[in-house]
Amino acid sequence: xxxxxxxxxxxLLGWFTRGRLKNLEQLxxxxxxxxxxxxxxxxxxxxxxxxxxxIPYATAxxxxxxxxxxxLFLGLNFxxxxxxxxxxxxxxxxxxIAANGGYMPASAEALRQAGMEEVAQTLLxxxxxxxxxxxxxxxxxxxxxxxxxxxxxxxxxxxxxxxxLLIGLGLVFFFxxxxxxx
Numbered sequence: 001x002x003x004x005x006x007x008x009x010x011x012l013l014g015w016f017t018r019g020r021l022k023n024l025e026q027l028x029x030x031x032x033x034x035x036x037x038x039x040x041x042x043x044x045x046x047x048x049x050x051x052x053x054x055i056p057y058a059t060a061x062x063x064x065x066x067x068x069x070x071x072l073f074l075g076l077n078f079x080x081x082x083x084x085x086x087x088x089x090x091x092x093x094x095x096x097i098a099a100n101g102g103y104m105p106a107s108a109e110a111l112r113q114a115g116m117e118e119v120a121q122t123l124l125x126x127x128x129x130x131x132x133x134x135x136x137x138x139x140x141x142x143x144x145x146x147x148x149x150x151x152x153x154x155x156x157x158x159x160x161x162x163x164x165l166l167i168g169l170g171l172v173f174f175f176x177x178x179x180x181x182x
Contacts, residue, residue, distance in 0.1 A: 001158040002150065006168030010175030019179025027080060027178050034073040041066035046130040047119065053130035060102020063131040067094050082174035089166030096144035096161065103133035105145030110159035115152030 014021075045059045045066075053059060067090060074087045097104050111120035123129045135142050148165065150157035160168075 001156040002160040002164045002168045003171060004156060005150070005154075006171035007175065010172040013172065014176040014179035017176055017180070019176055021179060023181045024175075024178040026181050029080075030076040031073055034069045034076075038066040038069040038073075041069070042131070046132065047122075056130075059131050063097055063102050063104075064094075067097065080174070080177065082170045082177050084170075085173065086167045086170030089163040089168075089170060092144050092163030092166060093161060094163075096141045096163070097131075099140035100133055100145075103128060103131060104161065105135040105139040105142050106132045106159055107135045107142075107145065107147040110147050110149040113152070114149040114157045114159045116158065 041062050044055045045053050045062050047053045055062065070090055071087075071094075074083050074090060077083050078087065093104065106123065108120040108124050111117075111123065119129060119132075123132060123134050127134050132146070133139060135145050135147065139145065144162055146159040146161045146164075148161065149159045
């Protein structure tokens with residue numbers, strides 16, 4: 001959800017600085033459908049507050065596939081500097097996921113702080129849920145996992161990683177960048 005907030009803040013910044021949405025068309029981004037496919041995969045393998053993912057099988061390969069699709073999109077459009085920032089976030093997330101066998105480590109405490117009690121409880125009892133594994137001594141690169149959170153009073157609050165933060169910041173900068181292009 002940090003990515004959604006990054007997009008909202010970016011659009012508002014672009015609008016307040018008198019940018020125009022129609023200028024985003026002039027960026028000529030290649031293969032935008034890759035982002036939609038990656039997001040669809042993420043929605044299918046992460047429960048979004050439910051007890052079970054919609055696709056409970058092969059979540060690790062699907063997780064890598066979704067990040068591969070995003071990497072391809074970012075590689076095709078690397079000439080825009082905010083997308084380069086997003087690429088750093090993608091590398092951080094893929095590093096944590098690869099180090100943990102295809103699962104993103106998440107802190108149960110961060111999930112609780114974000115108001116995701118059901119997800120935290122399920123993660124504590126099962127150790128794994130969708131594309132997430134419980135953060136602990138056995139997980140690697142915990143500092144790249146989901147240990148940051150938006151407070152529960154923020155609509156659509158969630159736990160997120162440093163990589164997600166970089167991708168969100170990339171979105172905050174991308175929209176004003178694109179809205180002021182001519």
